[in-house]
Every structure is written in C-alpha cells, then in structure tokens.
Amino acid sequence: MAPAVSSASPPDASEVASLRAAYDAAGQGHVFAHWDACDDAERSALIDQLRVIGDVARVAATFARSVADHDAGNSSKGAIEPVRADASSTDPDHAPRWRDLGLRAAAKGELAVVLLAGGQGTRLGSSDPKGMYDVGLPSGRSLFRLQAERLKKLAELAGARGSDESPTKPSADDPPPASIPLYVMTSPFTHDATVAYFESHGHFGLAPADVVFFKQGWLPCFTFDGKIIMASKSAVATAPDGNGGVYAALRENGCIADMRRRGVKHVHAYCVDNALVRPGDPTFVGFCAEMGAEAGAKVIAKAYPEEPVGVFTTRGGKVHVVEYSEMPADLAAEKDASGELKFDAANVVLHYYAFDFLARCCDETGALASELAHHVAKKKIPHCDPGGDPETQVAPKSPNGIKLEAFIFDAYAFAKGPVAFLRGVREEDFAPVKNAEGSGKDSPDTARKLVSDLHARWIERAGGRVEGDAETELIEVAADASCEGEGLERLCGGRTFARGTCVDKRESDEGEKADKRKLAEDDEGAEDAKKQKP
Numbered sequence: 336m337a338p339a340v341s342s343a344s345p346p347d348a349s350e351v352a353s354l355r356a357a358y359d360a361a362g363q364g365h366v367f368a369h370w371d372a373c374d375d376a377e378r379s380a381l382i383d384q385l386r387v388i389g390d391v392a393r394v395a396a397t398f399a400r401s402v403a404d405h406d407a408g409n410s411s412k413g414a415i416e417p418v419r420a421d422a423s424s425t426d427p428d429h430a431p432r433w434r435d436l437g438l439r440a441a442a443k444g445e446l447a448v449v450l451l452a453g454g455q456g457t458r459l460g461s462s463d464p465k466g467m468y469d470v471g472l473p474s475g476r477s478l479f480r481l482q483a484e485r486l487k488k489l490a491e492l493a494g495a496r497g498s499d500e501s502p503t504k505p506s507a508d509d510p511p512p513a514s515i516p517l518y519v520m521t522s523p524f525t526h527d528a529t530v531a532y533f534e535s536h537g538h539f540g541l542a543p544a545d546v547v548f549f550k551q552g553w554l555p556c557f558t559f560d561g562k563i564i565m566a567s568k569s570a571v572a573t574a575p576d577g578n579g580g581v582y583a584a585l586r587e588n589g590c591i592a593d594m595r596r597r598g599v600k601h602v603h604a605y606c607v608d609n610a611l612v613r614p615g616d617p618t619f620v621g622f623c624a625e626m627g628a629e630a631g632a633k634v635i636a637k638a639y640p641e642e643p644v645g646v647f648t649t650r651g652g653k654v655h656v657v658e659y660s661e662m663p664a665d666l667a668a669e670k671d672a673s674g675e676l677k678f679d680a681a682n683v684v685l686h687y688y689a690f691d692f693l694a695r696c697c698d699e700t701g702a703l704a705s706e707l708a709h710h711v712a713k714k715k716i717p718h719c720d721p722g723g724d725p726e727t728q729v730a731p732k733s734p735n736g737i738k739l740e741a742f743i744f745d746a747y748a749f750a751k752g753p754v755a756f757l758r759g760v761r762e763e764d765f766a767p768v769k770n771a772e773g774s775g776k777d778s779p780d781t782a783r784k785l786v787s788d789l790h791a792r793w794i795e796r797a798g799g800r801v802e803g804d805a806e807t808e809l810i811e812v813a814a815d816a817s818c819e820g821e822g823l824e825r826l827c828g829g830r831t832f833a834r835g836t837c838v839d840k841r842e843s844d845e846g847e848k849a850d851k852r853k854l855a856e857d858d859e860g861a862e863d864a865k866k867q868k869p
Contacts, residue, residue: 362395432621441490441493448486449604453578465768470786474811514542520578554574556738619757653748791805800831
C-alpha cells in the first residue's frame with residue numbers, strides 16, 4: 336500500500352458512509368471513534384488512509400491468518416532439508432554460455448531489474464537513503480551510482496552482443512545500448528530524496544524512461560486482539576510491510592503492467608546495500624533461463640555457522656529461508672560428509688523471477704496475496720485511546736501491539752515450477768554495507784576493501800600491474816571500463832596503476848594514446864638513428 340496524501344477538499348459523505356459500513360462490518364468501526372472531534376482536514380486525512388488500506392476485511396483476515404500461523408509455530412514445524420546449488424557461477428564449461436544467454440535476453444528487451452532501496456543509512460550515521468552513501472572508494476561513488484553505472488555498462492554490452500543466435504560482428508559505429516528497465520522501490524522516508532538524487536545526476540547515464548520509482552507500502556498496526564491501532568484521532572498507526580511488500584507495490588504502482596508492455600521475461604532483484612552486486616547479472620539470468628526456472632537465487636557459502644544471514648532450505652518440498660535468528664545452533668553448525676556446513680546456501684538477496692511467476696506473486700487474487708502468513712513482531716506502538724481523550728497519545732512502556740511484515744523470499748514457497756540455485760563467489764558477489772564505519776564487519780570499510788581487491792585482480796588478470804599497499808590503499812575500476820572484469824586487456828595490459836586511483840575508460844584511453852605517442856616517438860628516434868649511421 337502506498338502512503339496516503341491528504342486531499343484539500345472535505346471527504347465525500349457517501350464515501351464516508353460506505354467506509355463506515357465496511358469498517359463496522361469488519362469489527363473495526365472504532366477508527367471513527369473521534370470523527371466528531373476532527374476538522375475537515377483531519378477527516379480527509381483519515382479517509383485517505385482508509386481508502387489506501389482498501390478491503391479492510393481482507394487486511395483483518397491477513398492479520399488473523401498471520402497470528403494463528405505464528406502462535407501455532409508453523410514456520411518451524413516439520414524437518415528442514417538443506418538446499419544444494421545446482422551449479423557454480425565459475426564453471427568454465429557452462430558459465431560463458433549462461434552469460435551469453437543473459438546478454439542475449441537483455442538485447443531482446445526481455446530483462447528487467449528491481450532494486451530494493453527503501454532503507455535509510457541510519458546505522459551508517461546518515462538520514463539519507465542508503466543508496467546515496469559514499470562507501471569510500473577512490474572515485475567517491477555512492478551505492479546508487481556504482482549500481483546504475485554497472486547496469487548502463489551491461490546495457491552497452493548487451494547492445495553490442497545483439498539478440499541473434501550469433502554475436503553481432505564488430506562495426507565502426509557503437510551499437511545502441513539495450514533497454515533494461517530499472518524499477519527502484521523506495522519508501523515514504525526515502526522516495527523524494529531518491530528521485531531527486533537520480534534526477535540531479537542525469538540518472539547516471541540511464542535513459543530516464545527506463546528508471547521507474549515506486550514506493551513500498553505499509554500495513555496498519557493491530558492490538559493483540561486484532562483491532563486496528565489509531566496513532567491519533569485522525570491517523571491509523573502504520574508500519575512498512577517489509578521488503579516482501581514489493582509484490583503488492585509492483586502491482587499497485589503499475590510496474591507489472593509496464594513490464595508486460597515491454598515484453599519482459601526475466602527479472603533480477605537485489606538490495607541496495609551490496610557494493611559488489613551486478614545488476615542484471617547476465618550469467619545468473621542466463622543460468623535460470625536455461626534451467627526453465629520460475630524463481631532462482633544466487634547463493635554463497637556461509638563464512639561461519641553463526642554468520643547473520645538466512646539460509647535456503649526446503650520443508651515439505653517447498654523452498655523456505657530460515658533466518659539466522661530462527662536456526663537452532665546445532666543445525667547451524669552441523670556438517671555434511673565432506674566436512675562442509677550442511678546448511679550453507681546463504682541468502683544474500685540475489686533473486687531471479689520468470690516474469691509469469693512474478694506476475695502471479697503480484698496478483699491481488701493470487702495464492703501469495705490470499706494465503707501468505709506475514710511475520711509477526713510485537714512492538715510498543717504509541718496510540719490514541721478510542722474511548723479516551725482524542726488529543727492525548729499514549730506511549731506504552733511494554734509491547735501493546737503487532738506489526739506485520741512480509742519478506743521477499745516468502746514467495747519462493749509458492750513456486751510451482753523449478754527453483755534454481757547458482758553458487759556464487761563471496762569475494763565477487765557480496766560486499767554488504769550494513770554497519771557503521773570501523774565496526775569491522777559488513778561495514779563501509781570492509782565493503783570497499785572487497786571491491787578494491789576484486790578490481791585489483793581484474794587489472795592483474797588483464798596483464799596490468801597494481802602498485803601500493805593492498806592493506807591500506809584502494810584501487811577501483813569504473814563501470815565504464817568494465818562491470819565484470821571483461822574487456823580490460825586493451826586498457827590495462829602492460830600498464831601500471833597506482834593505488835588511490837580509479838581506472839576509467841577515459842583515463843585508460845588517454846593512457847593508451849600516450850603509449851601510442853611514446854611508441855611513435857621511439858620509432859621516429861630509431862629512424863633518425865638509422866639516418867645518422869655512416
């Protein structure tokens with residue numbers, strides 16, 4: 336659900352009567368308890384909220400279903416089995432083919448990307464959207480810029496690849512980039528700042544028509560006995576509906592319809608707080624497409640049993656993610672016959688959807704919407720007593736209500752077709768930016784070190800040399816030069832790069848021109864020397 340925006344005009348009397356009847360029938364008529372104490376603007380604000388909530392009976396049923404599921408402990412009933420990856424992203428026999436399939440899908444206009452970017456950088460010491468955070472790389476690029484420029488490079492590679500069975504032959508003119516739409520999910524707290532940031536930076540080179548912003552929704556908060564909590568006399572207490580709210584938000588904001596209009600067949604989704612993510616990851620997308628998967632995940636091996644990441648499992652033949660806080664310590668530490676952790680398919684939110692499956696997940700009348708039990712969180716929720724002073728808000732000292740939250744991975748249990756798992760490489764796929772600078776784990780300093788180490792390996796693999804202290808100095812390769820380490824031989828081969836710098840295509844081109852000038856000067860000098868010989 337999108338947040339309500341109060342209208343300037345008084346609410347329509349017939350609509351008020353209709354809403355009153357619906358809320359009375361659902362046992363939620365108390366939301367109008369202080370109606371007579373509200374002025375026209377406050378009444379309009381309340382009606383706007385109730386309008387956004389929509390079918391209150393459906394919302395109340397979601398609450399009842401979720402609490403019953405929580406109280407019964409259904410999320411932990413039944414034995415869980417480990418998920419094993421179907422293949423590795425580094426498989427030399429198959430990965431090139433998967434990558435080519437992914438590039439070809441992008442070239443056909445069949446690929447879309449969904450970016451989950453609703454969070455603020457609170458734990459990073461910033462109130463800005465987390466995507467605006469500068470992780471401290473030599474270029475000063477933010478997470479948004481790093482990811483948008485990588486997607487732009489992918490679009491260029493896909494355009495150059497072409498959509499035919501055989502790659503496009505090189506030509507003197509650069510072919511146009513492919514169109515890869517980016518759908519950015521914001522929140523009420525980050526939406527305006529995110530949109531303004533992209534616009535002020537020219538969408539980082541992406542076509543504005545291919546960047547779509549949409550807001551994460553919210554749900555009302557409830558008392559333990561299922562009554563909607565009023566934050567004030569004219570406002571329902573609300574909470575974000577979790578990143579699993581992406582499905583309803585994609586539908587309600589017209590994104591699914593837009594994907595359908597564009598002919599999208601494959602969707603890659605990820606979270607903004609990963610400094611190494613490859614938006615539209617062609618190898619992963621091509622792998623899932625070849626597998627005929629309805630859904631997929633790129634997973635990495637857990638670093639240690641207590642690592643705070645969920646793991647993919649199966650229960651009763653359905654795919655589930657068990658969060659680290661829910662995993663018993665003995666199971667988390669259990670090892671298989673080879674000595675590896677048994678439950679080690681870590682979920683790092685690198686997800687794939689076949690469009691038809693995603694559309695089913697977003698269907699208001701589908702199984703996900705009507706059957707999913709949300710996660711229950713008991714919280715202290717400030718409220719206005721429907722039977723008390725309408726001007727007084729009560730600040731509870733202990734939990735008094737419930738917030739409902741859905742997670743994006745909840746949808747995997749509703750897949751009817753194959754769910755594919757590709758084993759990724761931690762050092763190439765996952766650099767989380769969650770904790771404060773200097774905390775030593777999942778923080779800006781650890782993330783930029785991972786990026787720097789990967790980019791140094793790219794340069795060296797391309798025949799270049801990196802100078803400086805790898806422990807204290809950083810090197811960066813801009814996405815205009817390479818987004819996956821590809822194509823760097825011509826730019827980096829035989830050259831030396833100092834740490835503390837960012838290698839971009841312009842700098843490399845200038846270096847290449849300098850090398851050519853030096854070669855020409857050497858040739859000219861050799862020719863002069865020949866002429867001077869007796």
